Structures are given as structure tokens and as C-alpha cells.
Amino acid sequence: MTAPDESAQVHGISRVDVTHIHHYSRNPRRQQNPEYDRIKASIRAEGLDQPLVLSQEPGTSDYVLHSGGNTRLKILKDLFEETGDDRFRWVNCVIKPWSQESNLLFAHLRENELRGALPFIDKALAVFDAKALLEKELAVETLSQRQLEELFRERGFGLSHSMISKMGYAVDTLWPVMPKALAAGLGRPQVEKIRALERAAREIWDRRQLGEDMDFNAVFLELCRRHDCSEWDIQPLRDALENEIADESEQNRQVVYLEMEAQLSGRPFDFVSQPVEGEEEEQGGTSDKVCRQEKNQSADIDPVNGSSLGREPKPTQPLDSNKPNGESGAKTPAPEFTQNRKTSLTSRDLRSLRAQLWECAAALAEHHGLGEAVIQLKDQGLGLLLVEVPPQELIDTLDPDMLGLVSALWWQLAASAELTVAPIDIVLHYLNKSSALHEALASHDAGLLFSSVWTPDPGHMSSLLWQQLNPPDWQVLLRMMETYRAIKRLAYDTGIELWVPIAGGGNVIQ
Structure with missing residues (x-):
């Protein structure tokens, strides 16, 4: 041997x-x-x-x-x-x-x-293999998601309990009925959409009293199995669920569609019993009017990605204040309303861009063992912040090339979060006082920071990222940089302050 x-x-x-x-x-x-x-x-x-x-x-x-x-x-x-x-x-x-x-499995x-980057289902199945091994080794019947989160962190594999929950849904609910779609690369965003769709459909099913919970489960799983394929799309599954609910409740299909839109976007829906096809003419067209009104009010918002499930969002048409009333197609609003609307749109754009930058950064961090080092700031800065240096247990497992890649990526995330140029009192507010990062920033000790995070020279750093980052993560990195530029451009054009002072100040060490 x-x-x-x-x-x-x-x-x-x-x-x-x-x-x-x-x-x-x-x-x-x-x-x-x-x-x-x-x-x-x-x-x-x-x-x-x-x-x-x-x-x-x-x-x-x-x-x-x-x-x-x-x-x-x-x-x-x-x-x-x-x-x-x-x-x-x-x-x-x-x-x-x-x-x-279990240590071998975590190492792999x-x-x-x-x-x-592992396919989402491969990673999810491995995580639940690890769960079973840990339960056996610790001689416990079951481990909660919070306990798993802590045990995984101790073994150098950061994973939040909410992510464990999503993986559990993929493994326990979807994998038995949608193996083709998941094996073909169905990822976390699609799994989240399916889960949101199931919850919305279940709520409608219960509200209309269409049967027991087990009856809905059987319908939902059968429809998932029927629409499982490698070229998977959520719209056929949604259409099938809406048709099933419409048939069971003997309700107009359009009403069910509107009710699903309202449920997915978190809006109340007061449904009026709609006649099925053939009865609408006897009602004098009232049902069409109700449907049109409700449809015009629908937000078409996907709770996961901010856009309609399976539909392209409608573009916002800007108001042209230079046109006379007759050409605008609507009455010209007062200037105060126009300005308020512009401010509202700007704030909404900033929130959306911050969320997009966070999603890119979180994906890159999670793929490279830095998931616990980055947090989301929904209404502050660029939308994220690094709060930890790379963990020692991760560093100990990496060969020099991988350590260089992870370190270069950490610095890229630091740049996107403006870690070293943002107002120091605001940054320190979010950091643990006992962390090396807090000590380095509070004392303005660059040497301490460089000793905590291996820092390749700029030419080497570019080489590491450009050549060694796998293709999917490279595309995420490019999106992250483009989003960063868009946020900075928006702030410059509108005069928005990205970093807002925190009442009471930060945790500055004197």
C-alpha cells in the first residue's frame, strides 16, 4: 500500500x-x-x-x-x-x-x-447526513436546528438555523418527489419560492375548508411529482395548484389567482363568491369588474426575490411634468406629490440594491467558509458588514492556494462593505468588543488586522480571484461589484447619506 x-x-x-x-x-x-x-x-x-x-x-x-x-x-x-x-x-x-x-464528513x-460550489441538494443531503451522525455519536434522539447551528460552527462549518430549515424542507419534502429538478441544479431561491407557494396555497385551502391537512399534502406532493423535470419552472406548479383549489371550491379560476397573488404578497383578500363560467352573464358582468379592480391593486410581489412568481415585473412609467394634461393620459399631480414620489422611489431603489449586494456577498461568504463573518445591514451603509476575521479552524484546514483565495475574497467583501472607510463609530457598533477586528479598527492598528487576515499583494490578489474562483462564484462577484457601483452612483446623484449616525454612538475603545 x-x-x-x-x-x-x-x-x-x-x-x-x-x-x-x-x-x-x-x-x-x-x-x-x-x-x-x-x-x-x-x-x-x-x-x-x-x-x-x-x-x-x-x-x-x-x-x-x-x-x-x-x-x-x-x-x-x-x-x-x-x-x-x-x-x-x-x-x-x-x-x-x-x-x-462526523469529523470526516465535515472535512469533506x-x-x-x-x-x-456544491449543488444545493448535495449540500443539504450532506448536512442531514451529518445531523444523523452527530445524533448517533452524542446518543441523543434528535438535535434542534439551533443545536445543529452551534455544533456545525464548532466544527468550522458555518450554517444558520434558517438555512438548515430550508435544507430540511428540500431533503424531507421535495427530494422524494422532485429528484430530477433538484439534481439538475434547482437551488435555494427556487426552493424558497416553492415553500412560499406551498404555504400560500395551504392557507387558502384551510380558509376555504377544502379538507384536512393530509388532503392538501397529498395534492401538493402529487403535483410536485407530476411537474418534476430537469427544465423546471414554478409557473406550471402554481397553475396546477390554483386549478385544483378552483375545482375543489367550485370557484372561478380568476378569483383563486387573485387570492393567491394577495396571499403571496401578504395583502388581505376579502373574496366574494364568484360564479363559475357560464353564470357571469346572468350576474351582469359584476364578477369581471371585481376581478379587474382586485387585479389592478395586486402588488405582484414574490416574498423571496421581490418580483412576481413566474412573471416579469411591470416597468414603472415616469411622469413627464413637461407634457400638458391632455397628453399625459392622467391629471398632472402637484409638484409636492411628484417630489415625494421621487424620494419614495429613491429609497425603494436603495433598499433593493442593498438587498441585492447582501445576497451576492452572503452567497460568496457561505461558499468559502465565511458565512458567519458577514451580517446584513438593511438600512445602513452598503447593506452588509464584515464582523469577523476568517476563523482559525477554517484556516487550519486550507492548503496555501485555498487560504490565499479565501483571504483575497475576505478583503473583497471588506471593500464592498466599506469596512475600513466607513465611519468608525458606526462600524464598531456592530462588532463584538472581544473580536480581533474590533480591536484592530478601534485602535487604528493596521498591523493587527493584517496579522489576523493573510494579505496577498494586490497583483497576487487579483490573480487569485480571477483565476481560481469557480465560474458561478465569479459571476456572483461581478454582480456584487456592479451593485456596489450602482449604490454609490445612486447616493452621489441623490445626495443620500449611506451611513447614518447611530443614537448613543458606538463601542469605540479609547
Whole structure:
């Protein structure tokens, strides 16, 4: 298993026969890495650039991957089978002592998260595998989401209890009935939309007293199963749910549509019993009038992304104060109203941009082990703030290249949050006084900050981000930078102060 003439470890490296190394059975990545062909070409040409990290379960003679490397191991085995070349058979490895299996799973989760964004369902399934392992190791019947959040943090894998809840919904409710859509890349935003749609439909079902809760569950799950496909879209599922409710309640389909719109946007809906088709003419067209009025009032807002589910938002038509009344199509409002409306729109635009910047930053942070280091500021600054330096337990698990990438990304997030240029008293208000970040900023000690976060030179930092960031995260980074520019441009054009003083001041250390 280890090369006879090289079995002694040199600098912690051993040469191990690839045929005696096994994939980790709980590998979070269940589908082939999209970078497989590129990595294979690189290994074929230059060999393995980083050693595999292995462990050996007590009582066994072979090895198992300790933290990531499943793609590289598969490539090495494929190349050895294809070529018979010994340079693909004997590989450099670091062998770590065996601990609890949950530690292996967390190590693989961190490695997969850092080397390439896991599909949402793969990550969710791995998280609940980890939950089952922890419950077994701790000899408890079940762990709450809050307990899981704390246990995951202790193991260097930041995950909020709200995210665990979303993952639980995907694993327990959607995975059994929508495996094709989830395996094809259905992500967290779509899962959140489905959950919001289910809640809205359930509320309508209960309000109309259409049956027991189990009856709705059966309908909803069957419709999810029926509309499961790789090219998934939420609109057919929503249409099917609305049709089912309309049939069960013997109600006009348009009324159900309006009721669903109101439920999704959080508006009250006082429905008047609508006649089914064929009876409308006898009612003198009253139902059409009610529908038109309610539809004109609907906000068409998706509670997750701020836009209508399955529909493009209607563009806002600006008022042209230079046109006479006859050309505008409506009475010209008073100047005071126009100004108030402009201010309202500007504030709404800023809130939307802040939320967009936060979503990009949170996604990048979560994908690179920095999820706990960034918080949202809904009505302050750029919409987010870094509150921690990269955790030591994360740093200890990274090779130099990955540490460089994570550090470069931390500084990019710091720039987007204006961490070092925002008013110091406002920033310190949100930081833990015992944190290294608080101490460095409060004392204006750049050296302390640089010692807490590895800081590559600017040229190296650009290289790390441009070359090593995986393609999906690269697109998120570009969106984040564009959103930052849009916020700054909006603030400049309108005179809005992005950083608003906090009553009582911050936690400044004198």
C-alpha cells in the first residue's frame, strides 16, 4: 500500500498505492464535478499538484479520503487504468489519524464548499447526513436546528438555523418527489419560492375548508411529482395548484389567482363568491369588474426575490411634468406629490440594491467558509458588514492556494462593505468588543488586522480571484461589484447619506 522504499514519511508525506485508497462513502458531491475534464487534463500533463489527505479506520488495512479529493482520486484511478503508468498509481499523501466519522464528513463538506460550489441538494443531503451522525455519536434522539447551528460552527462549518430549515424542507419534502429538478441544479431561491407557494396555497385551502391537512399534502406532493423535470419552472406548479383549489371550491379560476397573488404578497383578500363560467352573464358582468379592480391593486410581489412568481415585473412609467394634461393620459399631480414620489422611489431603489449586494456577498461568504463573518445591514451603509476575521479552524484546514483565495475574497467583501472607510463609530457598533477586528479598527492598528487576515499583494490578489474562483462564484462577484457601483452612483446623484449616525454612538475603545 505504501511504496517499500518510500514508506517513511518525509515532511508528513507518504507514497500510497492508489488502488488501496477508497472514496469517502458519504462524499457530499453526488454528481460528477463539472471541472472533471479540466482537472483530468491537468493531472495527465503535470501530475498531482497537492497531496491527497487520507485516514485509516481502526481495523482496516486500506485508506479512505479524509478531506475532499474524491474527484482527483477518481481521475488518478481512471488514468492508471487507461495508461498503466506508475506515476498515476503511487501518489503523495498526508495521512491523518482517524477520529469520529462526523469529523470526516465535515472535512469533506468544507473541502467541497471551497473548491467548487456544491449543488444545493448535495449540500443539504450532506448536512442531514451529518445531523444523523452527530445524533448517533452524542446518543441523543434528535438535535434542534439551533443545536445543529452551534455544533456545525464548532466544527468550522458555518450554517444558520434558517438555512438548515430550508435544507430540511428540500431533503424531507421535495427530494422524494422532485429528484430530477433538484439534481439538475434547482437551488435555494427556487426552493424558497416553492415553500412560499406551498404555504400560500395551504392557507387558502384551510380558509376555504377544502379538507384536512393530509388532503392538501397529498395534492401538493402529487403535483410536485407530476411537474418534476430537469427544465423546471414554478409557473406550471402554481397553475396546477390554483386549478385544483378552483375545482375543489367550485370557484372561478380568476378569483383563486387573485387570492393567491394577495396571499403571496401578504395583502388581505376579502373574496366574494364568484360564479363559475357560464353564470357571469346572468350576474351582469359584476364578477369581471371585481376581478379587474382586485387585479389592478395586486402588488405582484414574490416574498423571496421581490418580483412576481413566474412573471416579469411591470416597468414603472415616469411622469413627464413637461407634457400638458391632455397628453399625459392622467391629471398632472402637484409638484409636492411628484417630489415625494421621487424620494419614495429613491429609497425603494436603495433598499433593493442593498438587498441585492447582501445576497451576492452572503452567497460568496457561505461558499468559502465565511458565512458567519458577514451580517446584513438593511438600512445602513452598503447593506452588509464584515464582523469577523476568517476563523482559525477554517484556516487550519486550507492548503496555501485555498487560504490565499479565501483571504483575497475576505478583503473583497471588506471593500464592498466599506469596512475600513466607513465611519468608525458606526462600524464598531456592530462588532463584538472581544473580536480581533474590533480591536484592530478601534485602535487604528493596521498591523493587527493584517496579522489576523493573510494579505496577498494586490497583483497576487487579483490573480487569485480571477483565476481560481469557480465560474458561478465569479459571476456572483461581478454582480456584487456592479451593485456596489450602482449604490454609490445612486447616493452621489441623490445626495443620500449611506451611513447614518447611530443614537448613543458606538463601542469605540479609547
